[in-house]
Amino acid sequence: MTAAVFAYPRPQLVRENWLSLNGIWKFSFDDENQFSDPSYSTETDSIKPTSIKWDLEILVPYPPESKASGIGNCDFHHACWYQRDFQLLAQGQRVLLHFGAVDYRARVWVNGHLVVEHEGGHTPFTADITHAMGDSEHHLVTVYAEDDPHDLAKPRGKQDWELQPHSIWYPRTTGIWQTVWLESVASTYIQKIRWTPNFDGFEIGCDTIIAGDLKADFTVQVKISHQGKLLADDHYKIFSNEAARKLSLSDPGIDDSRNELLWSPERPTLLDAEIMLWRDGEIIDRVCSYTALRSAHINRDRFMLNGRPYFLRLVLDQGYWPDTLMTPPSDDALRRDVELAKAMGFNGVRKHQKIEDPRYLYWADKLGLLVWEEMPSAYRFTPTAVRRLVREWAEVIERDYNHPCIIVWVPFNESWGVPNLTSTQAHRNAVEALYHLTRTFDSTRPVIGNDGWEASATDIIGIHDYDANPQSLAARYGSSAQQELFDRRRPGGRILTLDGYPHRGQPIVLTEFGGIAYAKPNAGDGEEVWGYSQAFSDEEYFHSYRDLLHVVNETSMFSGFCYTQFADTFQEANGLLFADRTPKLPLDKIAAATCNKLVGD
Numbered sequence: 001m002t003a004a005v006f007a008y009p010r011p012q013l014v015r016e017n018w019l020s021l022n023g024i025w026k027f028s029f030d031d032e033n034q035f036s037d038p039s040y041s042t043e044t045d046s047i048k049p050t051s052i053k054w055d056l057e058i059l060v061p062y063p064p065e066s067k068a069s070g071i072g073n074c075d076f077h078h079a080c081w082y083q084r085d086f087q088l089l090a091q092g093q094r095v096l097l098h099f100g101a102v103d104y105r106a107r108v109w110v111n112g113h114l115v116v117e118h119e120g121g122h123t124p125f126t127a128d129i130t131h132a133m134g135d136s137e138h139h140l141v142t143v144y145a146e147d148d149p150h151d152l153a154k155p156r157g158k159q160d161w162e163l164q165p166h167s168i169w170y171p172r173t174t175g176i177w178q179t180v181w182l183e184s185v186a187s188t189y190i191q192k193i194r195w196t197p198n199f200d201g202f203e204i205g206c207d208t209i210i211a212g213d214l215k216a217d218f219t220v221q222v223k224i225s226h227q228g229k230l231l232a233d234d235h236y237k238i239f240s241n242e243a244a245r246k247l248s249l250s251d252p253g254i255d256d257s258r259n260e261l262l263w264s265p266e267r268p269t270l271l272d273a274e275i276m277l278w279r280d281g282e283i284i285d286r287v288c289s290y291t292a293l294r295s296a297h298i299n300r301d302r303f304m305l306n307g308r309p310y311f312l313r314l315v316l317d318q319g320y321w322p323d324t325l326m327t328p329p330s331d332d333a334l335r336r337d338v339e340l341a342k343a344m345g346f347n348g349v350r351k352h353q354k355i356e357d358p359r360y361l362y363w364a365d366k367l368g369l370l371v372w373e374e375m376p377s378a379y380r381f382t383p384t385a386v387r388r389l390v391r392e393w394a395e396v397i398e399r400d401y402n403h404p405c406i407i408v409w410v411p412f413n414e415s416w417g418v419p420n421l422t423s424t425q426a427h428r429n430a431v432e433a434l435y436h437l438t439r440t441f442d443s444t445r446p447v448i449g450n451d452g453w454e455a456s457a458t459d460i461i462g463i464h465d466y467d468a469n470p471q472s473l474a475a476r477y478g479s480s481a482q483q484e485l486f487d488r489r490r491p492g493g494r495i496l497t498l499d500g501y502p503h504r505g506q507p508i509v510l511t512e513f514g515g516i517a518y519a520k521p522n523a524g525d526g527e528e529v530w531g532y533s534q535a536f537s538d539e540e541y542f543h544s545y546r547d548l549l550h551v552v553n554e555t556s557m558f559s560g561f562c563y564t565q566f567a568d569t570f571q572e573a574n575g576l577l578f579a580d581r582t583p584k585l586p587l588d589k590i591a592a593a594t595c596n597k598l599v600g601d
Contacts, residue, residue, distance in 0.1 A: 100178025157376030199295035263292035268368030312560025345594030
């Protein structure tokens with residue numbers, strides 16, 4: 001097994017002193033929940049576990065179900081243990097231990113001390129482990145991950161509850177699946193930066209949160225620059241543990257000059273930021289970040305980017321890889337996915353039922369790709385499920401708020417987890433509550449309460465319709481069909497809006513369609529080929545895609561679309577790319593069809 005190479009895992013708050021703990025760990029399944037703690041005994045300079053049988057090794061951050069982990073065991077597993085030793089390369093006054101994501105419930109010990117517990121399989125958590133370090137140079141970290149494979153009341157997205165992947169669900173991911181890393185910081189340090197662009201005022205809001213020893217007086221200095229040119233340099237006093245200010249940029253006034261500083265897929269301008277924490281004339285912490293001037297909002301029936309109508313050409317992206325599952329094979333693989341989406345003519349992706357690695361969002365920010373972020377669903381409606389969903393969704397928004405690529409939040413998809421929206425008030429309340437809670441956490445982006453159908457509180461009407469006949473789609477969504485669409489027709493067999501929530505003129509986006517399965521005859525191995533329709537040759541596949549894309553591009557009712565899907569995913573053969581990201585057709589040909597430039601070819 002080869003250690004995974006990943007870049008700095010938190011691109012919005014970068015420090016120099018860090019150490020990746022990705023690599024070989026000791027590993028053990030604990031399907032019977034036999035152990036509740038590592039049960040250490042300490043002898044001189046060594047720390048020896050006395051109970052858990054460490055019978056396997058795993059390559060972190062790949063989950064044990066994946067081939068890349070070195071284990072590749074896809075059986076049902078309720079819990080597992082990890083352990084490795086480490087030695088700090090750089091000493092600070094505090095040491096922070098970070099986990100990108102552990103599915104689903106985690107407990108972590110360092111040198112036998114319980115340092116943190118966390119619930120939620122898609123969001124990061126951190127422990128200050130300074131008190132557990134002692135004087136030794138060598139340290140031991142142990143992780144317990146509990147992830148009941150049959151629990152449908154937790155947010156799990158596309159992870160299957162059956163032993164083998166079926167229909168539109170995929171292999172499970174248990175335990176650690178994103179980077180584990182250490183960071184040395186000062187006794188007082190910058191914990192969080194929150195950027196809020198104000199397009200109309202040509203200014204950037206900056207909230208700085210510090211942590212640690214707060215007894216002294218502190219100031220924070222924020223520098224913003226672009227291509228080496230300093231745009232802002234301000235100092236603020238910290239009150240309690242935070243400072244919140246707006247940094248004004250010089251507004252050139254006319255569009256041509258303004259556009260040089262605005263972020264869009266066509267021109268993804270990022271503004272570099274340096275944040276320094278001062279105490280008594282000395283810099284005690286320094287981090288690098290970035291932000292962007294970008295607005296995303298709704299005006300009548302159109303989505304608006306930077307104050308102008310913007311047609312959305314999205315592709316649905318499941319975010320899985322054959323050998324690594326939800327974990328990307330590398331940082332290069334994340335960058336390549338962004339590049340491929342753009343090369344196929346799309347200006348955005350809908351990340352489906354997955355909270356993607358922050359490095360993907362970094363590349364989307366840097367290269368220019370819009371992202372709809374969608375909460376992984378639970379599949380039962382219980383008070384526990386709602387509590388879990390609310391808590392984790394709040395953590396998701398907090399983690400990803402700063403990324404300019406994110407333009408829409410989606411807490412529910414296709415009524416999953418709230419199956420009785422037409423008849424049960426509590427289910428409707430949940431969708432409406434999450435919509436308003438999301439708007440409370442972030443008032444700068446549109447929110448889709450429930451994507452696909454049965455909409456209530458929402459800024460965009462999302463429609464899922466896998467009709468493979470272009471003429472039928474053209475008739476259903478033609479210029480004279482809008483009233484009948486909401487009153488009588490049932491795309492997907494569901495009503496588009498709930499009673500009491502008529503269409504109020506919001507933008508309409510065809511957020512799922514297509515799904516054409518195509519596995520080339522000499523590329524298959526006899527496994528199931530799944531899709532919403534199927535093509536059997538390059539020519540048939542191209543014509544089917546081109547004709548569907550022509551209709552949705554020409555339909556004036558739509559403010560955009562999202563084609564299913566980016567890449568083949570396990571039994572689903574309906575990607576524009578094979579699972580290994582090889583294009584099924586030449587990329588330029590796909591792009592021309594995506595952008596409606598091949599009509600009649």
